Each structure stands twice: as structure tokens, then as C-alpha cells.
Amino acid sequence: MEKIDKSYQALIADESDEISLLANTSAYLNQILDNINWVGFYRHINDQLILGPFQGKVACTTIQIGKGVCGHVAKTKEAIIVKDVNTFEGHIVCDSASQSEMVLPILIKDKLYGVLDIDAPIKNRFNQEDLQTCQSIVNSLSTQLERILS
Secondary structure, rough: OOOHHHHHHHHOOOOOHHHHHHHHHHHHHHHHHHOEEEEEEEEOOOOEEEEEEEOOOOOOOEEEEHHHHHHHHHOOOOEEOOOOHOOOOOOOOOOOOOEEEEEEEEOOEEEEEEEEEEOOOOOOOOOOOOHHHHHHHHHHHHHHHHHHHO
């Protein structure tokens, strides 16, 4: 994970544009994570989640807070691993190929900026190591976003 942290830090170190930062982060995650079919961001705008930069098939553009996995994470501000999306009550199907999902909140000074959403075409794809890796990336991303947005 240390190698990933260093390469990600190098990627974002001089970035001063919010959308470029999110776009390259989604591309980076798409490169380092195996067996995923979608990775991207939903930004918290006007009390809903709005699609941001991503890698993968066309996606849902607006998600209400509290709805689906992303909306649940936006409401609770806690990361979640869903081993089988078909068992998650209220799951929103954007791509029927997605079978498992991991979503992490992105917080800036304890305020919700958005969520990182990662889908996989297989059940039980994500584990605690994946969560720790992605949490480290989200922490670095949040720090850089705070610099850009302040």
C-alpha cells in the first residue's frame, strides 16, 4: 500500500483543478484495482448526489441522499462494502452487471463533499484491504480538495 500511496501522491501533488483531480483519481483507481467495472465520484450538490468524473459505463446522474448504497453512505458518512448488491434494500441498478460495491464518503472538514463509488461484476469482490487502500486515497484526495476549494 505504501507504493500506491506514493504514486498517488505524486499524481495529485500539483493538481489545482477539482475536476481534473477527480478524473485522474478515478482513472488511477481503475488501473490499480482488478475485477471492477465502474469507479467514480458523486458530488454532494443541493442536498443530492450528482455524477462526477468516472471510469465505466454510463451511470445514474442523480441519487437522493439516503437512497441506494451511495445515498446511504452520504447519509451515514460511513464507508460500506456490499458483498452482493442484490441483497441491499433499495439498491439502485445503474449497470445490471454490477454484483458487489464499495462506497466511501469524502469529507472535507467533516462536511460531506461526495462519495467514491466502486462496482465489481463479481460478488464478494471487496475486502478490508481494498477498503484501507481506498480510504488512504480518499484521505489524500480530501486534503487536496480542501486546498483547491479554499
